[in-house]
Amino acid sequence: MTDPIDAPPAVPRAALVQMTSGIDPEANLAVVDRAMADAAAQGAAMAFLPEMSLLLDRDRARSAAHIRREAESPWLQALQAMAQKHRIWLHSGSMPLLADDGERRVNRSHVIAADGNIRARYDKIHVFDVRLPTGENWQESAAYAGGGALSVVDTPLGRLGLSICYDLRFPELYRALVDRGATLIAIPAAFTVPTGEAHWHVLxxxxxxxTACHIVAAAQCGNHPDGRTTYGHSLTVDPWGTVLADGARTAEANENGYGLTVAPIDPAVVHKAREAIPLSRSRAIRNIDP
Structure with missing residues (x-):
């Protein structure tokens, strides 16, 4: 594993915040505030939160009291204020919001600049409708509408492509993000333990x-108040597939309620990987007789 502290100061750093988010948004926001202060103190240019960082609650009736349309929700304003206070860019991971029609929910990411301005939004495209061999049954589509648009945005770390959790299993999405200029990709997640153990690192x-991109994947970790357990292991991976930082399962053990890993995001590594294996030049679609 590369030691992030050895990175030269000129190379920007990403801070991945690993959380055990619960059913109290105010408590989760307080954890985020502490983590962002820590990330800024360690010289990170941008902090990344996990999926559902501000509210992780499988009880849809109980969580409904907190979930509003974006324009009416206090959460985004709180995160914008934190970005300004700590003078650091922020990827919100994601948060549950009501869709504009007020019928179903969306799982939405935001990229917030250090001045507090929102630079990008993304609604999770692929909803998690699965029945696992363990007996776990997840039907996100019962409450959540899938998004329909890709999102890529310029940041201090490079051109960032946005995705969320279950999107990870659909490589065509990431190819499309690279076609739009992405050099790094965010994949905030709340992976289950069985799927995490089997697939998280390899995927x-x-x-x-x-994609020959850096991957930044902040994750939920541990035993949550709503009864679920998540895998942790927030990862930063370079374009050659080298794991630069692994959060393991540190969030539960941290008295501040989070784990933090900081890693360099060196644009020269992207260039080197794409020169070594020129996928964009080599890629071709040919008619092949059956």
Whole structure:
């Protein structure tokens, strides 16, 4: 594993915040505030939160009291104020909001600049409708509408492509983000333990290698108040597939309620990987007889 402290100061750093988010948004916001202060103190240019960083609650009736349309929700304003206070860019991971029609929810990411301005939004495209061999049954589509638009935005770390959790399993999405200029990709997640143990590391390394992008994947970790357990292991992976930082399962053990890993995001590594294996030049679609 590369030691992030050895990175030269000229190379910008990403801070991944690993959380055990619960059912109290105010408590989760307080954790985020502490983590952003820590990230800024360690010289990170941008902090990344996990999926559902501000509210992780599988009880849809209980969580409904907190979930509003974006324009009416206090959460985004709180995060904008934190970005300004700590003078650091922020990727919100994601938060549950009501869709504009007020019927179903959306799982939405935001990229917030250090001046507090929102630079990008993204609604999770692929909803998690699965029945696992363990008996776990997840039907996100019962409450959540899938998004329909890609999002890429310029940041201090490079051109960032946005995705969320279950999107990880659809490589065509990441190819489309690279076609739009992405040099790094955010994949905030709340992976289950069985799927995390089986697939998390290998899928993230595969997405990094096949896109020749840095991958920043902040994760939920541990035993949550709503009864679920998540895998942790927030990862930063370079375009060659090397794991630069792994959060393991540190969030639960941290008295401040989060784990933090900081890693360099060196644009020269992207260039080197794409020169070594020129996927964009080599890619071709040919008619092949059956």
């Amino acid at each position: 993230l390394r595969a997405r990094a290698i096949e």
